[in-house]
Structures are given as structure tokens and as C-alpha cells.
Amino acid sequence: MAEPEYRAPVGTHDVLPPESARWIALVEAFAERAARFGYGLVITPVLEHQEVFQRVGASTDVVRKEMYQLTDRGGRDLALRPEGTAPVVRAYVQHRPTPPWKVWYLAPHFRYERPQRGRYRQHWQLGAEVLGVDDPDVDVEVIALAHGFYRDLGLRKVSLRLNSMGAPADRAVFVERLRSYLLDHAAGLGPEFQARAEAHPLRLLDAKEEDWQDVIERAPQLTEHLGADAERHFERVQEGLAALGIAYELTPRLVRGFDYYTSTTFEFVSDALDAAQDAVGGGGRYDQLAEEMGGPPTPGIGFGIGVERLLIAADAEQALPPVPPSLDAFVVDGVGDASATALVAELREAGLRADRGYGGRSVKAQWKLADRSGARFGVMVGRAEASRGTVGVKDLVSGQQLEVSRDQVAGWLRARAEPPLPEGAA
RNA sequence: GUGGCCGUAGCUCAGUUGGUUAGAGCGCCGGGUUGUGGUCCCGGAGGUCGGGGGUUCGAAACCCCUCGGUCACCCCA
Numbered sequence: 001m002a003e004p005e006y007r008a009p010v011g012t013h014d015v016l017p018p019e020s021a022r023w024i025a026l027v028e029a030f031a032e033r034a035a036r037f038g039y040g041l042v043i044t045p046v047l048e049h050q051e052v053f054q055r056v057g058a059s060t061d062v063v064r065k066e067m068y069q070l071t072d073r074g075g076r077d078l079a080l081r082p083e084g085t086a087p088v089v090r091a092y093v094q095h096r097p098t099p100p101w102k103v104w105y106l107a108p109h110f111r112y113e114r115p116q117r118g119r120y121r122q123h124w125q126l127g128a129e130v131l132g133v134d135d136p137d138v139d140v141e142v143i144a145l146a147h148g149f150y151r152d153l154g155l156r157k158v159s160l161r162l163n164s165m166g167a168p169a170d171r172a173v174f175v176e177r178l179r180s181y182l183l184d185h186a187a188g189l190g191p192e193f194q195a196r197a198e199a200h201p202l203r204l205l206d207a208k209e210e211d212w213q214d215v216i217e218r219a220p221q222l223t224e225h226l227g228a229d230a231e232r233h234f235e236r237v238q239e240g241l242a243a244l245g246i247a248y249e250l251t252p253r254l255v256r257g258f259d260y261y262t263s264t265t266f267e268f269v270s271d272a273l274d275a276a277q278d279a280v281g282g283g284g285r286y287d288q289l290a291e292e293m294g295g296p297p298t299p300g301i302g303f304g305i306g307v308e309r310l311l312i313a314a315d316a317e318q319a320l321p322p323v324p325p326s327l328d329a330f331v332v333d334g335v336g337d338a339s340a341t342a343l344v345a346e347l348r349e350a351g352l353r354a355d356r357g358y359g360g361r362s363v364k365a366q367w368k369l370a371d372r373s374g375a376r377f378g379v380m381v382g383r384a385e386a387s388r389g390t391v392g393v394k395d396l397v398s399g400q401q402l403e404v405s406r407d408q409v410a411g412w413l414r415a416r417a418e419p420p421l422p423e424g425a426a
Numbered sequence: 427g428u429g430g431c432c433g434u435a436g437c438u439c440a441g442u443u444g445g446u447u448a449g450a451g452c453g454c455c456g457g458g459u460u461g462u463g464g465u466c467c468c469g470g471a472g473g474u475c476g477g478g479g480g481u482u483c484g485a486a487a488c489c490c491c492u493c494g495g496u497c498a499c500c501c502c503a
Contacts, residue, residue, distance in 0.1 A: 010494075061501050065427085083503095109503080114427075116496060118503080125503060208499080257502055267503095279503060306503025334461050363461045371463035382461060396463070 011113075011121025013308075021323050022311060027106055029152045030126045030305075034104040037145050039128055042103035044087040046110075050077045055292055056086045056260045059200065066111040080110035083258065084127045084304045085286060086293075092131045093295030099132020106307075118277040118309045127283075129302030134287060136233050139264045139301055140240030146268060146281055146303050147246050153310075154319035157271040158280060160246065163254040164234040165261050166226045168288055174225040175201055185215045205253040221252040230263055237264055260286040264301065272316035273309070280313050281305035328417045330370035330396075331356040334363050334382035343381055343391065343409070350410040351421050371396060377413060 008014055015023060031041070050069060057063035068080035081087055084107060092101055106126050115121055128145055130138050143160065150158040165171050182197035182204060189212055196204050205216060226234060241248055248266075256265045265284030273280070283303025290298035314320040329347055331354060333340035340356060347354035355373055357366035363380075370378040380392030380401075391409050394401035404412045414421055 007494080066501080111502075113501065116498090119501085120503090123503065127503095203501090274497090276498070277502080281503065304503060309503050330463095332462075362456090364463080365456085367461095367463040369463085378463075380462070384461080392462085394462070399463085401462080 009121070011115035013120065013122075018322055018325060021325070022314075022320055023307070025320065025323065026153065026307065026310070027126070030104070030106070030149055033145065033149055033152060034128060037102070037141065039102045039104045039145070042088055042091060042105050042129075044081075044091050044105070044107070046081055046108060047078045048081060048087055048090065050079045052086050052090045052293070053079055053082060056089075056286075056289060057083070057258050060258055062111060062257060066113050068110045068112055081107065082109060082111050084109065084125050085129060085258075085260070085283075085289070085300075085302055088127075088129045088302070089131070089286070089289050089293055089295075089300060092298070092300075093290055093293050096295075099298065100138070101131040102128070103130075104128040109304075116277075118273070118306075118312050120308060123309075124307040125304040126307060127302060127304040129300060131290065131298050131300040134233075134285075134299035136236035136264075137240055139233075139237045139285065140244065142283070142301050142303060143237075143241065143266060144244055144246060146283075146305065149305070150268065150280075153314060155270070155314060155317055156319075157317055158268050158313070159271070160241075160248040161251040161254050161267045161269060162238070162241075162248040163251050163265050164223060164226060164230060164237075164263055165265055165284070166222065166230040166263065168262055170225055170227045170230055171222075171262065174220070174222055177220055177225070178202065178205075181219055182215065189215065202255045205255050216253075223250070223252045233263060256282060256284055258286075260289045260292075262287045266303070268305075270313040270316070272313050277309065279306075280310050325374050326353065327355050327373050327375035328352040329354045329377045329379050329413055330373045330375035331379045331381060332363060332366040332370060333357060334380060335386065336360060339386065340381040343379065343406075347379075347410055347413065350414060352410065352413055352417060376416070376418065379409065379413075 034041075050067075053063050053067060062082050067082045070078055070080075072078055084105060087107075088103060088105065104127065106124065108122050108124050110122050112121060113119065126149075128142060130142060147160065166174065179197060179201040182201055183194070186194045186197055193204070193209075193212060196207070204212070205219065207216065223234070238248070251267075254265060254267060256267070261284040263285040265282075267282040268280050269278040270280045271278070281303055283301070285299065285301045287299040288297075289300060290296065311320070329352060331340050331344050331347070333356065344354050344356045355375070357369045361369075367378060375396060378394040378396055380394065382392060385391050385403060386406075388403070389406050390403040391406050392401055393404045393409065393412070
């Protein structure tokens with residue numbers, strides 16, 4: 001083990017090649033799909049004023065107990081982003097873009113909690129948010145964006161759970177009703193039940209304690225307390241999902257971790273993961289949040305997808321396989337002057353993926369590297385060939401080797417590149 | 427934050443009831459005659475057995491502490 005000071009901090013991790021190639025594939029897939037849906041990239045700071053998060057989740061663990069807080073040299077109280085929605089809403093309130101504002105993001109998130117597989121102190125989320133429209137069709141669009149992304153990656157064991165929190169007034173009424181129900185039935189269930197019923201009655205709905213299940217299962221349900229508007233909205237969302245052929249499961253006891261959710265909430269879970277950490281994405285409506293942050297009343301909806309957890313789910317399903325690196329050409333230097341350097345540069349400028357051996361290693365060792373690099377062709381820069389104005393080109397699959405004119409080798413390789421290079425490249 | 431399990435070369439692991447210079451496979455480097463990979467053969471480098479303390483004639487093995495990972499709870503992506 002290395003000295004502790006030279007390790008990545010607890011709960012953080014490095015992503016190295018070739019694993020990082022999967023991140024490229026994943027981000028490209030998301031960016032491409034988001035663009036097709038009309039979403040633009042938004043980039044917000046890792047740091048925000050603490051108020052940005054405290055306003056939106058004062059009673060949640062993520063904000064209360066897990067947030068990385070710091071004071072900068074100017075005395076400003078800042079926090080490392082613990083969740084993705086608040087910064088985007090803050091940016092909306094600050095810049096007032098014309099709604100509907102449709103954006104996506106890729107950003108690191110920080111939470112101080114006990115790490116384990118699939119749960120880290122720094123993790124990355126891909127997400128999307130839409131501000132300025134309360135049309136249920138937008139709910140459907142946002143869910144379809146995430147749903148299609150999972151399918152793009154080849155994940156088949158990801159399913160959608162759907163719920164509605166109702167309008168804020170509905171929700172407030174329900175929370176009180178739920179609290180008094182729970183407290184009425186708290187006898188014999190211990191002080192922790194009592195405490196949690198008082199503090200966060202909603203959170204108790206998805207508690208796992210065996211002894212509590214009887215009481216929890218008979219608790220009043222959110223969806224029975226929806227007002228007429230919320231009811232209609234929720235029905236429209238379900239109709240839209242059905243029209244798109246997106247399967248969902250109604251889960252009245254689905255409770256999301258942030259205070260700001262109203263109306264539609266949802267979660268994507270993977271059957272390929274252990275139940276404790278099976279959520280690979282989640283989100284919902286937050287129709288009050290912009291106003292609470294000092295902006296005009298603006299409805300909003302969005303979701304976040306945890307990248308690390310998504311990759312674990314992909315592994316479990318054997319989806320998104322690691323892509324071996326590939327090269328069009330690997331140049332072997334048999335002369336030791338600048339000619340190999342010049343050739344490699346020329347190939348790269350011609351749009352080819354080309355690499356080479358370094359450090360004056362033996363020709364044999366360089367061919368070994370060529371083989372391991374996954375290159376389609378090995379290109380020998382040697383004295384004999386140079387005297388004839390050629391280079392040796394070896395097909396590393398068939399083993400056949402021939403001489404190609406030095407001046408034409410870039411074009412020769414371009415014609416055989418896989419996948420074919422675009423016409424106008426270079 | 428609470429509790430359980432684990433920690434031996436870059437990776438995956440073996441190391442008999444504590445007993446002499448800690449091993450294997452893979453990977454890495456070099457060689458198998460002049461400048462050619464993948465198979466094969468030979469050789470080599472690489473470990474303060476996570477760290478510290480203790481028990482013992484003797485510890486990778488036992489005890490304590492600590493760090494890290496992991497699982498469950500909590501919470502969440």
C-alpha cells in the first residue's frame with residue numbers, strides 16, 4: 001500500500017483507461033440523445049453558496065448531514081454540489097432564459113457518507129431538467145429521455161417506478177394525516193419509529209424494518225390524497241407513457257429524498273443490482289423550487305442518473321462491454337532518425353489513428369507493441385525500404401507484408417481504415 | 427454515524443495445527459544470431475505479507491489499535 005497521503009480520498013476514485021473508454025461511450029450516448037430531444041448542455045460550478053441547497057432540502061440528510069461545506073478565504077460559506085437540480089434552478093433564476101428551458105448536464109456530486117460499492121463520496125451524475133412548463137407531456141418526455149438512454153446502453157433489467165406527490169397543498173395535508181396515523185400506531189414499535197414518524201413521516205413509507213411493515217402497509221397513501229388537478233396531471237402522464245409503450249409500476253410508497261418534489265416522481269431501478277442500491281436514476285417535478293429561490297413562479301422537472309452505479313448495473317447485465325482500443329497503424333522505427341516521427345505525424349494529420357514505439361527499443365519489441373496495440377497494420381520504417389523510397393506495411397491479422405511507396409502510404413492506409421474515414425477528413 | 431466480513435507481487439489468488447532465503451497463474455522486461463508480433467521455450471525484475479504495537483525462542487498466520495475495502499442499517503445515484 002502506498003502512503004495514505006498519496007491515496008485518493010476515501011470514497012473517491014480514479015477512472016483510468018481502458019475503463020474510461022466506457023465513460024466516453026456513455027456520455028456520447030447521452031449527449032446525442034439529449035440533443036435529439038432538444039436539450040442543451042448546462043455547466044454550473046462545483047461550488048455553490050450553501051443557501052442554494054439549504055433552501056431546498058433543509059430537512060434532508062443529504063443537506064443536513066452529508067454536505068461538504070467550506071468557508072473560502074473571503075468568508076463566503078460554500079458547499080460542494082450534493083445534488084444536481086438546485087444548481088440548475090439557481091442558474092435559471094439568475095439568468096432568466098426564455099422558457100421552456102431544456103438542459104442536460106454531467107457533473108460530479110459530493111456527499112459525506114459511509115462509502116460502499118455503488119455509493120461514493122464523489123460520484124458523477126448525468127441529468128436533465130426542464131423549467132417553465134407544467135404540461136404532463138413534458139413529464140413524459142423527460143422520462144422517455146432517460147428510458148431511451150438505458151435502452152441505448154442495452155440495459156434490459158431497468159424498470160420504471162412512478163408516483164405522484166400531489167400539489168404542495170395536497171402534500172402538506174397528506175403529511176399531517178400520515179404523521180398522526182403513524183404516531184397513533186407507534187405503540188410497541190420503539191423510540192426510533194416514534195422519532196422518525198415525527199421528523200420525516202414520508203421517509204418511513206419505504207423503511208425496511210420488518211416489525212414496522214404491518215403499520216406501514218396500512219398507512220394512508222399519497223395517491224389517495226391528490227387534488228383534482230394533480231389527479232388529472234398524473235393520469236395524463238400515465239396516458240403518455242402508455243402511448244410511448246413505456247412500462248411503469250405505480251409505487252404509492254415511492255418517496256424521493258428531497259423536499260422540493262411535487263406532483264410526478266419516478267425512479268429507475270435495476271433488477272441486476274442488490275436491492276439496497278438498485279436505483280440507477282430518479283427524479284420528479286419541483287414546481288415551487290424556482291420561486292423559493294427568488295425567481296418567478298416556474299414549474300420544473302428533471303432527473304439524475306448515477307454514472308458509477310449505472311456502470312455496475314451494466315456489468316451485471318454484461319451490457320456496454322469494454323471497447324478494446326484500436327489503431328489504424330502502429331509505426332515501428334528501425335532506423336532511429338526523425339523519419340518515423342515524421343511518418344507518424346503525417347498519418348495522424350491525415351486523420352488516421354496512429355501510434356508508435358518509443359525509447360529506441362528493439363525492432364522485435366516494437367512489433368510486440370504493435371500487436372498488443374490492436375493496430376490493423378504495422379508500418380516498418382527501415383533502411384532497406386528507405387533506400388527504395390518505401391515503407392513495409394504488414395497486415396497484423398493475416399501476417400502478410402508488402403512494400404508501399406513512402407509518399408502514398410497515408411492514402412493507402414486511409415483507403416483501408418475501419419471504420420472508413422469521412423470523405424473530407426484532413 | 428452503528429454493526430458484520432475482508433486486506434499476501436501490477437491483477438487473481440495459494441501459503442498445512444505459528445517454524446529456516448514467502449509461492450503460482452496472468453501481466454511486465456529480456457533472450458531463442460544479421461531488422462518483424464500473435465503460439466512455444468528459457469531467463470529476469472517486482473512483495474517492509476495494508477500500517478503500528480504486543481504475545482513467542484520464532485508471526486503472513488495469535489491478540490490490540492489503526493488505515494483501507496466490502497456488506498447490512500441509515501440515506502441515496
